[in-house]
Amino acid sequence: MEEKLFLYNSLSRKKEKFEPVNPPYVGMYVCGPTVYGDAHLGHARPAVTFDLLFRYLLHLGYKVRYVRNITDVGHLENDADSGEDKIAKKAKIEQLEPMEIAQFYINRYHREMQKLNVLDPSIEPHASGHIIEQIELIKVILEKGYAYESNGSVYFDVEKYNKNYNYGKLSGRVLDDLYCNTRELDGQSEKRNSFDFALWKKASPEHIMRWSSPWSDGFPGWHLECSAMGHKYLGEKFDIHGGGMDLLFPHHECELAQNTVAIGEETVKYWVHNNMITINGQKMGKSLGNFITLEEMFSGSNKILERPYSPMTIRFFILQAHYRSTLDFSNEALQAAEKGLTRLLKGYEVLSKLNPDNESSVDAETIMSKCYDAINDDLNSPIVISYLFDAIKIINSVACGNEKIDRKNLDTLKDIFNIFLFNILGIKNDSSDSQENSEVLKNVLAMVLELRSQAKANKDYATSDLIRNELSKLGITIKDKKDGCEWEIN
Amino acid sequence: MEEKLFLYNSLSRKKEKFEPVNPPYVGMYVCGPTVYGDAHLGHARPAVTFDLLFRYLLHLGYKVRYVRNITDVGHLENDADSGEDKIAKKAKIEQLEPMEIAQFYINRYHREMQKLNVLDPSIEPHASGHIIEQIELIKVILEKGYAYESNGSVYFDVEKYNKNYNYGKLSGRVLDDLYCNTRELDGQSEKRNSFDFALWKKASPEHIMRWSSPWSDGFPGWHLECSAMGHKYLGEKFDIHGGGMDLLFPHHECELAQNTVAIGEETVKYWVHNNMITINGQKMGKSLGNFITLEEMFSGSNKILERPYSPMTIRFFILQAHYRSTLDFSNEALQAAEKGLTRLLKGYEVLSKLNPDNESSVDAETIMSKCYDAINDDLNSPIVISYLFDAIKIINSVACGNEKIDRKNLDTLKDIFNIFLFNILGIKNDSSDSQENSEVLKNVLAMVLELRSQAKANKDYATSDLIRNELSKLGITIKDKKDGCEWEIN
Numbered sequence: 018m019e020e021k022l023f024l025y026n027s028l029s030r031k032k033e034k035f036e037p038v039n040p041p042y043v044g045m046y047v048c049g050p051t052v053y054g055d056a057h058l059g060h061a062r063p064a065v066t067f068d069l070l071f072r073y074l075l076h077l078g079y080k081v082r083y084v085r086n087i088t089d090v091g092h093l094e095n096d097a098d099s100g101e102d103k104i105a106k107k108a109k110i111e112q113l114e115p116m117e118i119a120q121f122y123i124n125r126y127h128r129e130m131q132k133l134n135v136l137d138p139s140i141e142p143h144a145s146g147h148i149i150e151q152i153e154l155i156k157v158i159l160e161k162g163y164a165y166e167s168n169g170s171v172y173f174d175v176e177k178y179n180k181n182y183n184y185g186k187l188s189g190r191v192l193d194d195l196y197c198n199t200r201e202l203d204g205q206s207e208k209r210n211s212f213d214f215a216l217w218k219k220a221s222p223e224h225i226m227r228w229s230s231p232w233s234d235g236f237p238g239w240h241l242e243c244s245a246m247g248h249k250y251l252g253e254k255f256d257i258h259g260g261g262m263d264l265l266f267p268h269h270e271c272e273l274a275q276n277t278v279a280i281g282e283e284t285v286k287y288w289v290h291n292n293m294i295t296i297n298g299q300k301m302g303k304s305l306g307n308f309i310t311l312e313e314m315f316s317g318s319n320k321i322l323e324r325p326y327s328p329m330t331i332r333f334f335i336l337q338a339h340y341r342s343t344l345d346f347s348n349e350a351l352q353a354a355e356k357g358l359t360r361l362l363k364g365y366e367v368l369s370k371l372n373p374d375n376e377s378s379v380d381a382e383t384i385m386s387k388c389y390d391a392i393n394d395d396l397n398s399p400i401v402i403s404y405l406f407d408a409i410k411i412i413n414s415v416a417c418g419n420e421k422i423d424r425k426n427l428d429t430l431k432d433i434f435n436i437f438l439f440n441i442l443g444i445k446n447d448s449s450d451s452q453e454n455s456e457v458l459k460n461v462l463a464m465v466l467e468l469r470s471q472a473k474a475n476k477d478y479a480t481s482d483l484i485r486n487e488l489s490k491l492g493i494t495i496k497d498k499k500d501g502c503e504w505e506i507n
Numbered sequence: 508m509e510e511k512l513f514l515y516n517s518l519s520r521k522k523e524k525f526e527p528v529n530p531p532y533v534g535m536y537v538c539g540p541t542v543y544g545d546a547h548l549g550h551a552r553p554a555v556t557f558d559l560l561f562r563y564l565l566h567l568g569y570k571v572r573y574v575r576n577i578t579d580v581g582h583l584e585n586d587a588d589s590g591e592d593k594i595a596k597k598a599k600i601e602q603l604e605p606m607e608i609a610q611f612y613i614n615r616y617h618r619e620m621q622k623l624n625v626l627d628p629s630i631e632p633h634a635s636g637h638i639i640e641q642i643e644l645i646k647v648i649l650e651k652g653y654a655y656e657s658n659g660s661v662y663f664d665v666e667k668y669n670k671n672y673n674y675g676k677l678s679g680r681v682l683d684d685l686y687c688n689t690r691e692l693d694g695q696s697e698k699r700n701s702f703d704f705a706l707w708k709k710a711s712p713e714h715i716m717r718w719s720s721p722w723s724d725g726f727p728g729w730h731l732e733c734s735a736m737g738h739k740y741l742g743e744k745f746d747i748h749g750g751g752m753d754l755l756f757p758h759h760e761c762e763l764a765q766n767t768v769a770i771g772e773e774t775v776k777y778w779v780h781n782n783m784i785t786i787n788g789q790k791m792g793k794s795l796g797n798f799i800t801l802e803e804m805f806s807g808s809n810k811i812l813e814r815p816y817s818p819m820t821i822r823f824f825i826l827q828a829h830y831r832s833t834l835d836f837s838n839e840a841l842q843a844a845e846k847g848l849t850r851l852l853k854g855y856e857v858l859s860k861l862n863p864d865n866e867s868s869v870d871a872e873t874i875m876s877k878c879y880d881a882i883n884d885d886l887n888s889p890i891v892i893s894y895l896f897d898a899i900k901i902i903n904s905v906a907c908g909n910e911k912i913d914r915k916n917l918d919t920l921k922d923i924f925n926i927f928l929f930n931i932l933g934i935k936n937d938s939s940d941s942q943e944n945s946e947v948l949k950n951v952l953a954m955v956l957e958l959r960s961q962a963k964a965n966k967d968y969a970t971s972d973l974i975r976n977e978l979s980k981l982g983i984t985i986k987d988k989k990d991g992c993e994w995e996i997n
Contacts, residue, residue: 082607114740117572117629124627127617137614140606146636149718228639250604457981458948464977465955468970480958487954491947 021393022077024070024257025341027265027288028187032395037256038286042080044255045071046247046285048264049085049141052122056129057308058331058346059261059294059301065332065443066291066340067259068135069396072441084250085138086243089119090145090226090236115226116145129311132328134445140250144242148228151237151245154279155216155230163278167207169219169233175212178274187273187288188266214271216241240271247284248276258285262292263300291340296321298345309346323348326355329444333358336398336442357406362446364409365434367416373424379411381422381429388437401437408433462504466495470502511883512567514560514747515831517755517778518677522885527746528776533569534745535561536737536775538754539631541578542612546619547798548821548836549751549784549791555822555933556781556830557749558625559886562931574740575628576733579609580635580716580726605716606635619801622818624935630740634732638718641727641735644769645706645720653768657697659709659723665702668764677763677778678756704761706731730761737774738766748775752782753790781830786811788835799836813838816845819934823848826888826932847896852936854899855924857906863914869901871912871919878927891927898923952994956985960992 022035037043047067050060067085074081155171158164164173175184179192195212215238220227227234247255260269269288276284293300301308309319317325326334334354338344384404391400408430414420422430438444465484472480485495488504496503512525527533537557540550557575564571620627634641645661648654654663665674669682685702705728710717717724737745750759759778766774783790791798799809807815816824824844828834874894881890898920904910912920928934955974962970975985978994986993 082604114572114630116632116740120627120630137610140604140610142606143633143636146633149638153719229643250606457983458951460981461948461951461955461978461983464974464981465951467977468958468974484954484958487957488951491950491954493947493951 021389022073023393023395024287024289025395026286027290028283028285033287035256035287037079038254041078042082043074043257044251045074045081045083045257045259046243046251046255047083047085047138047258048243048260048268049087049138050122050126051088052119052126054122054303055310055312056122056126057301057303057310058314059308060126061129061133061311061331062294062335062340062344063259063261063291064130064135065133065335066396067289068133068443069336069340069398069441070257070259070289071136071138072443073392073396076436076441082140082251083138084140084142084246086246087119087123087141087143088239088242089116089123089143119145125312129328132315133311133332134328134443136443142246142250144237144246145226147242147246147249148230148237150249151241152217152230154241154245154248154275155237157279158216158275161278163274164216165209166232169235170207170215171217171232172208172213173216173271173274174209175214175274176210178278182274182277184274185270188270190266190270214238214240214267216275240268240275243268243272244275244279244284247272248280253280254282254284255286257287257289259289259291262290263302265290292343294335294344294346296346301346321348323352326351330355330358333402333442333444337402339395339397339399341395357402358444360409361402361405361434361438361444364412365438365446368412368427368430368434371412371415371422371427373427374421375423376421377423377426378421379415379426381408381411381426381433384408384411385429385433388433392437392441398442401442405433405438462493466502466504469495511879512563513883513885514777514779515885516776517759517780518775523777525746525777527569528744531568531570533564533571533747534741535564535571535573535747535749536733536741536745537573537575537628537748538733538750538758539575539577539628540612540616542609542616544612544793545800545802546612546616547791547793547800548804549798550616551619551623551801551821552784552825552830552834553749553751553781554620554625555623555825556886557779558623558933559826559830559888559931560747560749560779561626561628562933563882563886566926566931572630572741573628574630574632574736576736577609577613577631577633578729578732579606579613579633609635615802619818622805623801623822624818624933626933632736632740634727634736635716637732637736637739638720638727640739641731642707642720644731644735644738644765645727647769648706648765651768653764654706655699656722659725660697660705661707661722662698662703663706663761663764664699665704665764666700668768672764672767674764675760678760680756680760704728704730704757706765730758730765733758733762734765734769734774737762738770743770744772744774745776747777747779749779749781752780753792755780782833784825784834784836786836791836811838813842816841820845820848823892823932823934827892829885829887829889831885847892848934850899851892851895851924851928851934854902855928855936858902858917858920858924861902861905861912861917863917864911865913866911867913867916868911869905869916871898871901871916871923874898874901875919875923875926878923882927882931888932891932895923895928952983956992956994959985 023032024035025031026033045067047063050056067083071081071083155164158173159166159171163178164171175192178184184190184192192212196210217230217232217237218235219233220235224236226236228236247258258269258272273283273285295301296307296309299305299307309321311331313319313322314326314331315328330351334351335344337354337357384407388401388404391397391404394400411420411422412430415422439446465488469481469484472478472484488495494505496505513522514525515521516523535557537553540546557573561571561573645654648663649656649661653668654661665682668674674680674682682702686700707720707722707725707727709723709725714726716726718726737748748759748762763773763775785791786797786799789795789797799811801821803809803812804816804821805818820841824841825834827844827847874897878891878894881887881894884890901910901912902920905912929936955978959971959974962968962974978985984995986995
């Protein structure tokens with residue numbers, strides 16, 4: 018396992034060589050969904066991005082423990098940590114137990130992720146299932162003097178932290194600017210400074226989700242869960258912490274502060290952030306009301322969509338942009354992605370039918386090593402994809418006899434597709450399943466074409482033309498070849 | 508919603524009219540899997556049994572909150588509450604984080620349940636995610652004087668409980684018999700009596716799964732989780748508690764004791780237990796090493812199996828026995844189930860092609876009401892199935908012209924299948940998916956049969972016979988009928 022992978026570290030603001038803390042083990046923590054609504058396109062991007070990283074690390078032979086949490090409590094309505102709990106609010110509307118809503122959306126999230134061929138993380142801890150660990154962490158932060166209790170709630174003392182450490186080191190925010198930027202909000206009077214964030218919130222009497230603690234019956238602050246669960250499952254120092262760029266501040270900045278106080282040093286070696294999906298240049302998000310759910314994407318049931326897009330089209334669309342670039346949604350872009358993906362999959366089919374020559378006029382090894390260079394360069398999936406398209410050109414040239422390929426290069430080309438397209442980029446050949454199902458169809462069509470050949474041999478052109486025309490009506494094209502004929506379903 | 512459903516209550520040992528505590532709401536708690544291995548046939552039975560009950564309650568119009576827990580901690584090796592934690596033990600073997608193993612098997616369990624068409628429960632709480640709730644419950648039981656601390660662990664005082672209440676009232680065990688029956692086991696010296704059970708266990712230093720508590724760093728006893736999570740999500744008094752009969756003692760007996768002390772009265776109105784799946788007359792279970800996993804069932808990869816059995820065959824096999832009868836595994840029984848299911852599904856296809864007459868010699872309404880009577884009689888699914896077979900006889904009689912059916916009876920017959928076979932028994936027509944996929948195949952075959960008709964019309968019997976024979980080789984049978992012909996894939 019030669020280490021050639023470079024990852025952009027949001028903390029150092031540069032690409033760094035990836036060297037695990039404790040090889041061959043790699044610990045990766047990624048912020049998962051808040052389960053109070055259906056997953057939308059904006060949720061697909063981190064899921065696919067870190068699935069790409071997970072798959073590549075596994076490919077490199079690392080033993081990866083990938084933790085992706087479920088936020089089912091404590092995610093407050095706004096950054097200032099006040100307002101209602103998002104999940105509890107929805108529960109009151111629907112007159113349901115909050116956990117019933119959380120479960121509903123967890124199940125749906127899992128099914129969407131399966132469709133996108135996103136691998137299961139190793140552990141998927143629930144925030145509500147780690148209240149004790151969060152309470153323990155608060156105790157440590159209180160003991161170390163970087164938090165204070167106020168009216169049953171506990172807040173992190175950002176000003177004090179910033180005297181000894183650097184609040185803003187991850188996000189680039191400057192504390193001085195925050196003094197004026199934060200608005201007055203409910204519950205803020207309990208805080209020494211408006212930018213202090215809650216570690217524990219006392220629950221109001223009508224609040225459903227609540228646990229006992231040394232300070233009050235209440236619930237943990239949002240930023241705490243990731244610190245607590247990261248440490249629990251990955252240890253005090255681990256390799257990668259990922260998430261969307263919108264989580265850099267305040268979420269990850271606060272997490273880093275909590276970790277630094279609790280552990281005494283930085284916990285995470287590489288902070289990795291994917292950029293946002295935009296729609297008409299605006300971030301796509303629940304709060305903005307401009308989101309398209311994955312279910313709508315797959316079924317086409319959103320008026321913004323010209324038609325449905327398959328899960329693999331969505332996945333390929335996401336991978337066609339580098340994860341740190343913004344990615345703007347449009348029907349045109351998705352249709353282009355679909356076309357590109359179809360070209361790759363058709364090319365792969367042609368490849369699997371090629372016969373090797375004794376000599377080769379093509380060099381597949383170079384393409385393979387270029388693909389590795391691209392993926393090693395901060396997971397540059399669009400460049401990997403461009404090399405796959407180069408491979409398709411070669412395949413087509415060989416197929417029409419303009420180039421020659423020998424066994425070794427043929428095998429390498431197949432490896433390129435298996436390793437990069439299917440294994441690392443995680444593309445699944447959707448149509449291959451249904452093709453297997455219709456083994457019968459293949460046999461029946463072979464028989465029909467045989468009937469047609471016989472008719473032609475008997476100069477019964479009425480019948481042979483009838484067969485061609487009838488199949489054509491069904492969307493099946495017959496291509497006459499030197500040595501028989503082939504068919505294709507349009 | 509007229510209440511005609513009777514359920515056998517293990518507590519009263521008789522069938523009782525089902526009357527919810529707080530209609531139209533129904534709370535149902537079922538003991539779910541311990542996730543330290545793959546689900547086997549023995550796990551499919553409670554899942555399918557309580558899915559049947561869940562589906563029927565929903566059909567009756569109740570608003571059901573169905574809680575099925577995940578035991579990911581605290582399930583000890585034997586009834587005496589000593590020995591290693593099953594999940595932690597496996598973790599040591601595989602050098603993995605226990606939660607990584609739990610997650611692995613949770614994901615697999617979910618996929619198997621999906622294949623069996625078992626509906627998702629409303630909430631699926633994890634034992635490890637409810638440590639605080641369990642600690643709170645222990646505090647209450649300690650305060651009420653029915654538990655004692657011993658060396659950092661807390662035990663339930665069965666003898667004292669039995670003085671004021673009745674330990675054994677659910678399972679029929681008599682405490683006097685238990686004095687001599689229990690063996691001396693590790694940790695037992697901490698207990699006042701060998702039959703006392705742990706509410707909290709102090710963790711040995713090497714124990715991985717541990718949480719802080721007022722008594723020690725440790726973990727909760729197995730019986731506690733269901734009491735705690737049942738109350739949390741369903742309230743102090745709820746309708747149904749389900750599980751396998753093997754859980755009657757000690758698990759449910761202990762749970763009832765905990766609830767009675769904590770709440771002051773009985774919590775559960777109806778205790779419902781499914782019987783076991785046996786193999787050669789022995790209970791199928793992990794500890795006995797004679798189990799067949801569901802994955803093996805579906806793939807046929809177990810030497811006991813003559814061939815694979817589809818998830819719907821397994822489901823139907825389970826439903827063909829009453830849930831309170833034992834069900835003995837054999838290849839013969841599964842193949843008979845498969846045959847029966849195929850007959851029902853083929854009959855339903857015939858039904859959907861029947862045309863109504865002006866008069867009717869059959870009475871579908873009576874079958875419908877018999878099906879309701881059977882399901883209302885403690886979920887008598889085998890009787891429901893026998894009436895569905897009666898319906899098939901009628902359908903076939905109508906199809907060959909021996910009986911007449913009018914629109915009203917035809918619709919009722921369709922309703923019977925939709926309500927009972929598909930909706931309540933939860934059978935999914937597996938083949939209908941692939942049939943949809945092969946819409947093209949249908950069209951192509953229609954064309955082939957048309958070619959054959961033309962050949963016959965032209966007295967070109969060589970061609971018409973050729974088509975029949977070639978299709979036959981592909982496993983497709985042509986049936987000539989008065990008004991054309993039909994085909995069937997064998």
